[in-house]
Amino acid sequence: MAMVECRRLRKIYRQGKLEVVALDGIDLAIGKGEFAALAGPSGSGKTTLLNLIGGLDRPDAGEIRLQNQLLNDLDQSQLAELRLRQIGFVFQSFNLIPVLTALENVEFILLLQGVAAGERRERARTILDDVGLQGLHGRRPAELSGGQQQRVAVARAIASDPAIVLADEPTANLDSKTGQGLLELMKEMNEKKQVTFIFSTHDRMVMDYARRLILLHDGRIAEDRAKAGK
């Protein structure tokens, strides 16, 4: 069973009378435990596809399923619940709530899930230690480096035991060394916890790490191949 399945997915953005076809009949299936990258030039539809898979946006046509559940049928409230329980997000920037510490940022998602205070604190601590942030639990985002902030975002994304983690250009604002460290971390989480990762990226290094590369061009899949990851 595919973790994510897209069939003839189509998304059009309208700007006045102008119609921009962002996705044009995407057929795609991503299995459990994959470490896949959506790559392509700006405007090719990477982020749009990621948003549709994550239930942040709705397609104009076609079907999208997550763990065999058809997302097209869900209302906003059900989509919110789906994002909370089954999807972890890592964005390019502005990932964290500025007034909360690293620990509280991770705890927050567990709070929304209704996890009891003691358990969520314990789980958040363990995960932050797992991503290499020992001793930084009490720092607020402004007191952390860009790489550390992204590690907190990864910790938060996997804290809720999601089926899938969607990362939108996670290394875009990081230097190459920090970016590599972050990719190593995500790879480790992927291998250790069998979490499915899908990235949108134009970063060569991310593509190198991916074990599957899906190249998009003008809203269509130009190439989709499995490869050896770094």
Next chain:
Amino acid sequence: MLFQLAWRNLWRNPKRTLILLTAVVIGVWAMIVIGALMRGISSQMLRHGIATLTGHVQIHAPGYRADPVVENSIPAAAPVTARLAALLPAGTRWAPRIRVAAIAGNARHSAGVTLVGIDPAAEKGVSFIGAAVTEGAYLPSEGEGGLLIGRALADRFGTGLGKKLVLMSQDSERGIASRAFRITGLFRAELEATEKEFVFVTLPEAAAMLKLGAGISEISLLLPSDGLASEAADRLRQSLAGEALEISTWQELLPMIRGVLELYDGVIFVWFLVIFIAMGFGIVNTFLMAVLERLREFGLLKALGMRPSGIVGQVLAESLLLLLTGQALGSAFGFLSYRGLARNGIDLSAVAEGLEYVGMTRIIFPVLLPRDVATANLVVFLLGLLVSLYPAVKAGRVTPVQALSSV
């Protein structure tokens, strides 16, 4: 944790939060203090009205209120007063009086006054006069009494203690009753008009002058509290039904003061609303700015799975904390100000003449009613949350895709 988040969010922009907090504090403070002053004014008008010979309940012969002449007198006080103790709450005091219109005159001046014959001992606990004599002596309970007049009347007549004043009225046989009294005491009252209006003699001397025998004009009752008047009057009406007596409460005897008290209830509430409207604009504006600045953050929260209602709740929690903090501080400052003002009152002697026209006293003592404090806080709390709904709903409507792609 949600309230912790809300509290920290509030202090992201300390200057802005402090300004808004100050507005709420001043608003609540002004509601409480000005409300207490208004209550003080109305309460003193009532106190003064009741003390100036009205009491809480009065008993008259039928027709006396419409035409207060000696013919409309109660034939004898004793049969009525003998029954009062059993009918009225403990602590009630009463005093029989003769009260008629009269003319006071001396060699150079004359003026219309109200001649009041009192039982000096009984009157002491019922009306102001028992404690109002500032020069000379109060009327004696036994033996030949004198005459008490107000300081203002004495000044107007150019007279004083030991001098004579002639009082002239109509007696019960419709003849002219006239008698000279020696002034034995001068009294002061809150209002100059009271000092000019009333002159007091003992009940036996008034009765003798007016040929009233045992007759009296009224019995004035002072109950342990203002709120008991209607209940006490009803009981008297039932029990004294066969006696041809008319029972009136202070609300009936002082319709203007009753009207003012009712008006003040409305005025205080309108005052609360006016202050809130000014405050409400500040709250909406500030929270709207705070929300617009944080659209990306709300988008992130939604992307993470927070429902729109959760975001609305988050913004309302911030508003709630701000309002509660402002209310607590505003109420505390309001209470401290009230305590300060209640010690000596606010002296309005400079404008006393103007105030007399509306029956206000010279020194205003604020009265803080728990009901007013609760209303002020409830108005700020409920309306504050209500106006915060607009920015909160705006935040709740943010879509993650728009918000996260907006920078």
